Amino acid sequence: MKLIVAIIQPHRLDAVRERLTGVDIAGLTVTEVRGYGRQKGHTEIYRGAEYQIAFRPKLKLEVAVPDARVDDALQAITEGSRTGKIGDGKIFVLDLEQALRVRTGETGDIAL
Amino acid sequence: MKLIVAIIQPHRLDAVRERLTGVDIAGLTVTEVRGYGRQKGHTEIYRGAEYQIAFRPKLKLEVAVPDARVDDALQAITEGSRTGKIGDGKIFVLDLEQALRVRTGETGDIAL
Amino acid sequence: MKLIVAIIQPHRLDAVRERLTGVDIAGLTVTEVRGYGRQKGHTEIYRGAEYQIAFRPKLKLEVAVPDARVDDALQAITEGSRTGKIGDGKIFVLDLEQALRVRTGETGDIAL
Amino acid sequence: MIDSGDTAWVISATALVLLMTLPALALFYGGLVQAKNILSVLAQCFAVACLASVLWFLCGYSLAFSGTGAWIGDLQAALLGNVTRAGPHPGLKIPESVFVMFQMTFAIITPALIIGAYVERIKFCAVLLISALWLLIVYVPVAHWVWGGGWLAQRGVMDYAGGIVVHVTAGISALVIAIMLGARHEFPHGIRPPHSPWMVMVGASLLWVGWFGFNAGSALSAGGDAGMAMLVTHLSAATATLVWMAIEWIKFGKPSLVGAVTGTIAGLACITPASGYVGPGAAVLLGALAGGVCFLGVLLVKRIMQVDDALDVLGVHGVGGALGSLLLPFLTLLGGGVVLARPLADQFAVQGTGVVVVAIWSAIATFAITKLTALTIGLRVDAETETVGLDFAAHGETGYHVNR
Amino acid sequence: MIDSGDTAWVISATALVLLMTLPALALFYGGLVQAKNILSVLAQCFAVACLASVLWFLCGYSLAFSGTGAWIGDLQAALLGNVTRAGPHPGLKIPESVFVMFQMTFAIITPALIIGAYVERIKFCAVLLISALWLLIVYVPVAHWVWGGGWLAQRGVMDYAGGIVVHVTAGISALVIAIMLGARHEFPHGIRPPHSPWMVMVGASLLWVGWFGFNAGSALSAGGDAGMAMLVTHLSAATATLVWMAIEWIKFGKPSLVGAVTGTIAGLACITPASGYVGPGAAVLLGALAGGVCFLGVLLVKRIMQVDDALDVLGVHGVGGALGSLLLPFLTLLGGGVVLARPLADQFAVQGTGVVVVAIWSAIATFAITKLTALTIGLRVDAETETVGLDFAAHGETGYHVNR
Amino acid sequence: MIDSGDTAWVISATALVLLMTLPALALFYGGLVQAKNILSVLAQCFAVACLASVLWFLCGYSLAFSGTGAWIGDLQAALLGNVTRAGPHPGLKIPESVFVMFQMTFAIITPALIIGAYVERIKFCAVLLISALWLLIVYVPVAHWVWGGGWLAQRGVMDYAGGIVVHVTAGISALVIAIMLGARHEFPHGIRPPHSPWMVMVGASLLWVGWFGFNAGSALSAGGDAGMAMLVTHLSAATATLVWMAIEWIKFGKPSLVGAVTGTIAGLACITPASGYVGPGAAVLLGALAGGVCFLGVLLVKRIMQVDDALDVLGVHGVGGALGSLLLPFLTLLGGGVVLARPLADQFAVQGTGVVVVAIWSAIATFAITKLTALTIGLRVDAETETVGLDFAAHGETGYHVNR
């Protein structure tokens, strides 16, 4: 199993969710985060003074998937979140040693 | 060492914390997240119109533990968070290569 | 590649960010979290009653780096976040199997 | 002769009516939108208030309240050049300056009400252009017709505090703009819930308090008329709230806070035209009707007509104002009401004429104004801006920086 | 004869007192609870306000202020059928409608004060039933006894703006309900801090401003009595705030914002019965005492009695109201006070009788009402609902949707 | 002779002016700081308000308004011992108690305005000490000079509602404290944006509404003067807002909400001294100037002088108040203005003398007060406290507990 961690633009969430549902991946956890990378924050102007906001609001998605579904998931997320502009985000893939569904105690792929 | 990541119902936090303390695991990081899986969001009704809320509020717990404590931790979290209803949540286990306590510079199990 | 996860004191963010920039690590994701460990929460007093706040506000930083940059990153984060007081935080290092830049589709070190 | 008591009350009432727009209506509307658009709504309310004030100074007041034309006033009082320091408004015991200012607060809130129709997708410059033209082309003439001695006043139309002048004009115009602008992208199935119900409640509470100034202030004196107007205003609001809550409780199993306060506003809009003419029993009755009928009004616009009048300006204000205007002749017959100047049927016919003609005029003029705006500066932001939110796109600001 | 100045002030005062409940008290209480219960508190305040208004219309006003019975009024003014457009309230120079409405705002806030006792765990329908019965069985008779010509009025009890009628009744009843309902699950050791101290402060600020209407409005005229009532109200609030801050600073090392504004409310509650009778020096003295005594009152209820009167209705309002009622005869002796109609000891005895009898009656009646509610529709939500929060469970809504 | 109408209005106005500090100014300032300092700002406003009230009672009122000295009043009215229940203030038709209380709200807001200079880094005890001394050493004498019959009054200075007494004193003193305290660590390049622009807007809206009490209340009667003061106040605010928005739109491409409401406050500050003397046309002109000049004022202090007057007290209030005070003689010449008692040049000279002398006195006295505070209890929190935020450090509280 893999844990896919994606940092995306907040307004692409619905699109990603739809794509994931489209390929039958039906579990997702979302966190509000802030980040920077190539895209460098922005400026807000108040009373004539410029304020540098170092970080941009982003969403972090976590999706645990069986090994076989990793490519589908990556593709769904990429398609849903790509706008072609700087700041589109990153996807990270981590190895997931174990997964467990609290309610039933099931473990492994079936728990996802 | 392992990093245990658990998605739980927000109102089970206190119960989980108590159980973890009970088995002497005394480090925990909590994040507000939203998620869906089997449990599909909910509906709020305003002025006669139904609004679909795709995501439910959840908490994500992160607990880094020495290998030897993984089972205790899993059991504590499971017991604390289980209500038997859909949406109880998931636990993921990742391998943790290194841990470091900033204050002292200690690394490894002792840093947890 | 590694994914470095650091839990730090909120007010150290700017210092850490500067250090990271100093060693040319220019990607960072920040999450608001709450935690406890050795440092045990605090007390707020309202109308004569004490309220135990089990958790302290912290920030979680995630920095994905090529293997070769791990040490620099760890050092930068440690230096930026250390105050020498309890609650300074922890750094965890996870193995990162894959990284992908959404905008371009690049993968691997170059995507970070 | 100036009466210090009358003046004291109308000045206080003016402050209360300004409070209705800033910040009450702004909070009421702001809480109902998504977090990414909260500041844009506040900015729209604020800017419309300022714009309307300056236009009122330039010529709005004069065209509405100066001169004796049937259709429109004259420019004698343009730039408020005729306002002396001490002179009373003709027929009243309050200074002209107070009358001008009290009426200005009405000219502020009426275009601001329409904001509810177009939030979350309109261009800020379009808000300004539409509001300015609308004030001069819809509000000012209608105010003249009804309150400034125009043709409806001559026929004896009864509209104590603006069921027709304020709520019908705003409600109908809101519908027209909402249709022409088109729905928000997520409408009707992906719309997000109000981002801040507590803010909606605070807005509604302050609207309620401010409405005492609106209705009881419309007595333009401090006596029995103002007192009774306050009492009936309050009773209608309270009853409508309870009725709306009951409907939701029965229909959806739970009474929501947002629903309850929507009922309040419905009750307030509905009693507005009748507030100086009816007694307490009639107010309770009208409030009960307001709760039920406006609930249906909202469903009609959103569900059946499928128009994205986002914050229900027509369903709540338009329907409420029209309902009160039409029923008021009958309700004067209950205890505490005034004696009608003409037979009931005649009065009802006048009321009907007023509501219908004003509705038609509002629709036509708003259509023209909106069309003009669309063809010149454009109405709507692009899809990406809409998704990202107007706060940052139009104002360069972010609503909530609660992060450490 | 109606006096326009008196009328102007009492209408304005009425708006201020309504503001005290909507939104001031709602914000004050709402900020003190957890984020998951914020909307439920606002909904409780709002619904209680509407319910009390309609009951006041139906028979509450009449039973309190019509007729000459020693224990209760009559139903002559039920449905406010006797309120004419212009007639003054007997003995006053303001219209009857204004008197009815001013008193209504008191009947709104008093049951709303009790909300502080039962937040975060009560059923919404129980709130409605308890509040309705309480208004009729506790508030209305006591208002009649003290202000409506009943037995306490006949003995010459002094309660300018409701130390006994409002604060003692609400405080004692809050205690009874809190005991019968039981504590919140986390009480006393796991209670969470106020989720929004800024909201508490805004609520307290608006309460302060509104209290000018409450106390100075109780003069029911615009002259020296109203002016002095406003002045002493303000001085008591300011002094009590500083004292509470000083106590916290000394005892805990830091003065908290929530503590400071709690001191304000204590100072306001305490001066309420005395506000029309004492001078500035007495107000400062009373404020200083209020800060100290109510601080102890809160500790007594929460720490020593271990009762979860969640937002300290008894400790702040009950204790403050009783203190002011008992001390006021002595304080009139200081500069600027009125001359007592009877010897000091007699007046003190009357005050004591008033406070004690009203406290006993409030306790007994509230016990019966709460018992009845418990046996019929039930008092308390189940444990899971309490943990999840009342907002979603009872109203289907979420307080904060600030997520993108 | 007391006039009930005058009294009604001045009581209402007093409530409005209190509202300006609590909660309006607190919200306006609180929204502009970072989330970690929100409660400290509210606590500062609240504590300063209470402290100023008690000092006003002790001797402030007396020193400002009792006696005939050129430089300072006497202590005849200390402890408000001379305030009778019914006696009017000499020369007015309102009770002395109302005059005392109305003026007290001015003594509250003026030191509270200065808070904007030192937020996010000052010690709480320093706030209390500085404010107490400042009230007695700067505000009280200047109020005596201008309004209490002192030397500036004798020369005929015109300052209707406090352009000099309130805004110049506060603005200059703010600058001095800001310089002596030093800038926030992040100033000028790492400063964070306002954490809650909606809160800023709500504060500004309530300030606007409350300002009707401030300016129109300064008529101390309910007639044409109050009415005209309200009208011009409103027009200046609206115009200044539009001008500030236009400047931002042109210069930065987007009009911000925070900018717009800053324009409002500039317009209000600027019309304050002139409000009882000029007509509507002058108000629009003055508002337009206020928007432009205060925009430059802010840039001057922050960009050119590089002083961290954090919330622009000098740039907005000081500059606005001075501008209005200096221009008002000229503006009376436009329609609706009063007739000057002396030749234009003379009046301008008096105004200039007033502004300059008061500015110098404010600067010197504030320097001394701040120096004294620095040497005794210290001015500034340590660097870590500043980074962590004052809310927890100084008050033990956290602003937002929205977490589940």
Ligand SMILES: Nc1ncnc2c1ncn2[C@@H]1O[C@H](COP(=O)(O)OP(=O)(O)O)[C@@H](O)[C@H]1O
């Ligand atoms: N090395 C990194 N480690 C962790 N998060 C990163 C890293 N680089 C980028 N991010 C996250 O991804 C977001 C988008 O990255 P950015 O470089 O701005 O855009 P792009 O991927 O389009 O070049 C950032 O805002 C940050 O949250």
Ligand SMILES: Nc1ncnc2c1ncn2[C@@H]1O[C@H](COP(=O)(O)OP(=O)(O)O)[C@@H](O)[C@H]1O
């Ligand atoms: N595949 C997944 N990847 C990441 N998070 C998931 C996944 N499946 C579920 N979750 C998280 O766990 C929560 C509970 O899962 P859900 O399937 O609703 O309940 P249950 O585990 O009881 O069947 C979700 O709301 C989501 O946050």
Ligand SMILES: Nc1ncnc2c1ncn2[C@@H]1O[C@H](COP(=O)(O)OP(=O)(O)O)[C@@H](O)[C@H]1O
């Ligand atoms: N075992 C752990 N697993 C996950 N997070 C932890 C763990 N231990 C500590 N943390 C996080 O690190 C923060 C600081 O840890 P703490 O033990 O208080 O300080 P220190 O590292 O200085 O001894 C905690 O608040 C918590 O968020």
